[in-house]
Amino acid sequence: MPLSTITDPGTPLPPFAVSLGDPAGIGPEIVAKSWVMREARGLPPFFAVGDIASLRAVWLGPVEPIATPEEAAVVFDRALPCLQVADAGPVVPGTPSIDGARTAFQALEVAVGLARSGSAAGIVTAPVGKEQLYGVGFTHPGQTEFVAERCGVAPHNAVMMLAGPSLKVVPVTIHIPLGDVSSVLTVDLIRARAITTVKGLQRNFGVARPRIVVAGLNPHAGEGGALGREEIDIIAPAIESLRDEGMDIRGPLAADGLFHSRARETYDAVLCMYHDQALIPLKTLHFDEGVNITLGLPIVRTSPDHGTAFGIAGTDRANPGAMMAALKMAAEAARARLTHGN
Ligand SMILES: NC(=O)C1=CN([C@@H]2O[C@H](COP(=O)(O)OP(=O)(O)OC[C@H]3O[C@@H](n4cnc5c(N)ncnc54)[C@H](O)[C@@H]3O)[C@@H](O)[C@H]2O)C=CC1
Ligand SMILES: NCC(=O)COP(=O)(O)O
Numbered sequence: 001m002p003l004s005t006i007t008d009p010g011t012p013l014p015p016f017a018v019s020l021g022d023p024a025g026i027g028p029e030i031v032a033k034s035w036v037m038r039e040a041r042g043l044p045p046f047f048a049v050g051d052i053a054s055l056r057a058v059w060l061g062p063v064e065p066i067a068t069p070e071e072a073a074v075v076f077d078r079a080l081p082c083l084q085v086a087d088a089g090p091v092v093p094g095t096p097s098i099d100g101a102r103t104a105f106q107a108l109e110v111a112v113g114l115a116r117s118g119s120a121a122g123i124v125t126a127p128v129g130k131e132q133l134y135g136v137g138f139t140h141p142g143q144t145e146f147v148a149e150r151c152g153v154a155p156h157n158a159v160m161m162l163a164g165p166s167l168k169v170v171p172v173t174i175h176i177p178l179g180d181v182s183s184v185l186t187v188d189l190i191r192a193r194a195i196t197t198v199k200g201l202q203r204n205f206g207v208a209r210p211r212i213v214v215a216g217l218n219p220h221a222g223e224g225g226a227l228g229r230e231e232i233d234i235i236a237p238a239i240e241s242l243r244d245e246g247m248d249i250r251g252p253l254a255a256d257g258l259f260h261s262r263a264r265e266t267y268d269a270v271l272c273m274y275h276d277q278a279l280i281p282l283k284t285l286h287f288d289e290g291v292n293i294t295l296g297l298p299i300v301r302t303s304p305d306h307g308t309a310f311g312i313a314g315t316d317r318a319n320p321g322a323m324m325a326a327l328k329m330a331a332e333a334a335r336a337r338l339t340h341g342n
Contacts, residue, residue: 013044013334015072015081016327017111017120020050023057023088023100025308026318027126032059033320034327035080041324044331046124047072047081049114050107051088054100055080058093058314069119085110093314101132108143112150115299121334122300123147124326127308130175141175143303144294151297156189159196159295161269162279162305163329164286167259168269169278170197170295181274182217182230190214190238190271197269198247200295203340204333213258213267214239214251215277221254235273259285279305288321291329300333302326 021027031048032055034041047066048055055063062079066072072081085106089099108128114120125143140146148158161170172193173184194212201210214235215221218228225232235252242249251271257263258270259281272278282290283305290305304322312318 013121013331014119015069015076016044016046016122016124016330017049017069017083017114018046018124018327019104019107019111019126020048020054021107021126022096022104022129022132022308022310023051023054023091024093024096024313025127025129025310026313027308028054029058029093029313029316029318030304030320030323031055031126032061032063032080033318034324036061037320037324038076041328043324043327044121045073045076046327047076047083049083049111050085051091051103052082052084054088054091054103055082057091058316069114083110094310094312096129096132096308096310098132098136101129101136101138104128105133105136105138108146109150112147112299115301116151122302122330124323124330125301125303126323127304127306129308129310143301144174144292147294147299147301148297151299153296153298156192157196157296159193159200161197161200161293161295162282162290163293164282164290164305166261166264167282167285168201169282170269170271171273171275171278172271173274175275178274185217185230185234185273187234187238187241190235191242194238194242194247194249194271196296197271200293201268204293204295204300204336206336206340207268209248210268211266212247212249212269212271213253214249214271215255215258215273216252217273219254219256221252230273288319289325290322291326293326293329293333300330300337302330302333 064079075081088103201207222231292303294301
């Protein structure tokens with residue numbers, strides 16, 4: 001049953017579409033390992049989208065080709081269902097190729113389409129090699145912006161949130177050079193990220209009144225302007241306007257003191273000014289269970305927090321923890337949306 005037609009929260013969800021990412025990365029391995037752990041971890045039914053050969057290159061377990069998502073529900077108990085897209089050519093784990101990047105691109109496209117049509121309950125995306133994707137005509141900075149565009153959502157309204165058991169962070173600027181951060185930060189961008197974050201916490205996580213903290217950009221949050229003016233000119237005005245509108249939001253606060261355990265108890269999410277300010281604390285605390293969830297979309301999209309790990313692909317050393325957490329979070333978000341609205 002398509003997700004859009006489900007009104008009873010007790011109805012089983014359709015299976016999730018899991019794009020396998022770069023065939024030469026650890027995506028196929030962590031998807032296969034997650035299937036093995038499906039019962040022990042209470043994972044929702046899912047099917048792989050990609051090249052079946054990339055699974056067979058790293059795994060001897062049962063894989064069954066399927067032609068439609070509906071078949072996945074039947075197959076899932078006995079084998080990992082896989083919806084075949086383009087043949088990636090010879091798959092050599094750890095050695096990315098042009099054909100592999102094309103396959104990753106196509107798998108993402110197909111998975112998004114299935115979620116948009118309601119045939120899949122949402123998408124979970126295994127890691128892609130961004131450099132490789134850029135080489136085959138992928139013009140978006142990352143999967144976040146690509147999925148947003150396919151869903152008709154403007155990039156500034158699609159929010160990348162990294163979520164772990166004790167921390168949720170949002171990078172306001174994402175995949176841009178560090179030297180460009182200051183010029184890209186605006187009051188409007190911070191406001192858009194904060195508004196989508198609050199709505200996303202309500203819809204996907206059931207947090208009734210989210211508490212948001214905003215990090216400063218500069219050391220000591222600018223020290224009254226002595227160490228930089230972005231806090232005074234951009235960040236504080238954005239926060240004040242949102243607080244005037246009723247949001248529970250505070251800052252800008254010095255980023256270096258925001259992530260210790262007592263601080264983490266005082267908020268639901270931190271808005272960070274740039275990629276590493278957000279992702280370093282999250283991955284330090286929760287690397288093997290961190291989930292990248294895109295807020296602001298009409299569909300559910302999650303992903304493990306890590307990348308392709310080409311260096312260990314094919315060696316059976318990939319930890320499937322973050323992929324399993326991404327599957328669980330996708331199911332929880334889809335269920336929460338049935339209660340809290342899309
Ligand atoms: N969501 C996505 O599609 C993402 C893709 N990437 C891409 O991944 C590629 C490699 O990026 P890196 O910065 O090297 O990050 P990475 O996360 O692939 O690897 C960083 C380190 O963590 C290890 N690692 C990663 N995942 C692991 C797992 N599940 N189990 C055990 N060890 C694991 C790797 O072996 C490496 O030592 C790049 O092309 C980048 O664009 C990076 C982050 C996210
Ligand atoms: N560092 C996070 C990351 O690269 C994830 O990007 P996306 O492909 O999910 O947009």
